[in-house]
Amino acid sequence: METPSSQRMLEIYLNDHLAAATGGVALARRATRNTRDAKIMPRLAAVAHEIDQDRRSLLEIMRQLDVKVARYKLVMGWAGEKAGRLKLNGALMNRSPLSALIELEALVLGVQGKAAGWRTLLAIAGQEPRVNADMLRNLLTRAQQQFDELESIRVQIASEMAT
Template identity: 30%
Template sequence: MLSVPALLTGRRRAAPAADPVLRAYLNEQLAAATGLGEQLRRASTLEVLLPERTTLLRVRREVAADRAALRTAMRRLGASTDWAVVGVSWLSAHAARLTPLLHRLPVVDRVAGALPAPHPTREAVVEGLIALEDVLGGLHRRAVAAGLLGELVAAERAEWAAGVRGLAARARAQRDEVEAAHRRCAQPLLRT
């Protein structure tokens, strides 16, 4: 509730500082959402996932919106953003782009710039599957953590808290969509 001076000045009282452990947890979740956005961006650029690009980019936009809802909740709960934690997560997501090189047998073809095959190669399919599995892991983590965050703000009646309470359901729906894309991507590999 706003105090009379806050109503007169139009400013809200600053939220009390959050418990340091809660602040660390929320920053880890913010960092994970940042990394997940980068994983989705990377997956959407893979040639083998071209048919799934629209879905992946839409899920990325939704994750960005959910990340914004988390930042709002953090401000309301008095948990400041630890940009070092968020930055390290962003960097690690960028470093994950090197992972496919370790999983592909014909690395020389990739380095030498071999022409893409008319149909996805089995190696490209595996690269797409690994990228989607990284995304699925991040979405599952988000769904679990969002359930806990929803419980944390269950008593709050403010509009921002309603957005936080909806994060778990959105993360599960996003995970289901990306899992369906994973199954579609796996079809060429299953047709041996």
């Protein structure tokens, strides 16, 4: 079996991250739309906007690296987010109080995955002149800030559920 070229592996890797980012944007928007806490909503909306911007940054990086978007993976990312809505959370027809917590946990994990992707791209920046290391460092910093904000919201929701 032939080993894929470095460019092909990069295409697969970036398209996998794009599929996850597509689902992440949809999840962040849904979590924002469904929050009932007036103090949390603007915080979530700000993070959702940044997650969308990060997806756009990924598309720009892919363009700079001549990586074609695999449309089928975008559909899979979108469909995966929709399928994630079908979970046993204690309420069959209505939104459960657990839904917000599960959504926040999924967003936290997604942001950690995104940060890992930025770190991977930073690791190859020395060999790939088309990769903008400063941009990636900024994206990595923003991912850490998103993680901190989402984790703070998640802990708040969890503590409110316990009371």
